[in-house]
Amino acid sequence: MKTIALVAFSALAGASLMFSMSPQDNSTTITLPNNVSMEFVRIAAGTFMMGCSPGDNQCADDEKPAHRVRITRPFEMAKYEVTAAQWQAVTVRPPAAPVPGDNHAYGFSSWSTAQDFVNYLNSRKDGFRYRLPTEAEWEYAARGGSTAPYGGPDVNAMAWIGQNVVGRPEIVGQKRPNAWGLYDMHGNAWEWVQDWYHARYYAQSPESDPQGPTVGEYRVARGGSALSDARSVRVSARRYVGPQAGVDYYGLRILREAIR
Secondary structure (H helix, E strand, O other): OEOOOEEEEOOOOOOEEEEEEEEEHHHEEEEEEEHEEEEEEEEEEEEEEOOOOOOOOOHHHHHHOOOEEEEEEEEEEEEOOEEEHHHHHHHOOOOOOOOOOOEEEEOOHHHHHHHHHHHHHHHHOOOOOOOOOHHHHHHHHHHHOOEEEEEEOOOHHHHOOOOOOOOOOOOOOOOOOOOOOOOOEEEEEEEEEEEEEOHHHHHOOOOOOOOOOOOOOOOEEEEEOOOOHHHHHOOOOEEEEOOOOOOOOOEEEEEEEOOO
16 A cells, blocks of 8 residues: 655754653653653563454455564553654754644654654663664554454544544544553554565565564555544554655654663
């Protein structure tokens, strides 16, 4: 499936970063500039079948073959898509004053500006490496143990989809989470992943911690948006994205892992 990205540009800002632990819900919260928080959920290592789900007759060729993938290390995934408030807090550079953001998903990122956001988080040197997830890590997290086309039995209960008004994505966390406790893995805003795209990569993907092709022309986004139909928000659906402007919502979700 091919599309073109909607691009937005921004700069980095410096500020303090703090942490709090919430053992009751297996999450960690960091505090960004302007006292804006970002919450992470721990995802255990494990094995799953990546690609076209059993019985799914809507799969594109690039979702095949289904193949076993082993995620060998646990990681933490942001509980929500990056919000407008988080984007403002990180990317607005003094002396410009940040416009007060809110909890709508930020849907106007390019892959490159998503890297800027990640680079700011890594500049804090807090003992964690922040990055976009790989395609494999994203799908593993999105499935939440499900082998079905969606991370739950009712996609409409989990996803903002099928809207036809171009404005901005919805407020995060209003739909049901998946089994990991992650919200909006379906719909709302496409989520950039780290990988280059190759239509036939699955036929040669390594089993353990696949990183995607080493080079490519397109980047990959996952999960669909509020403008997508139900087919496009399936956990195995892949979208490859070029550099030219187009109309859709492109956002991001952050992964972090302890530096060993």
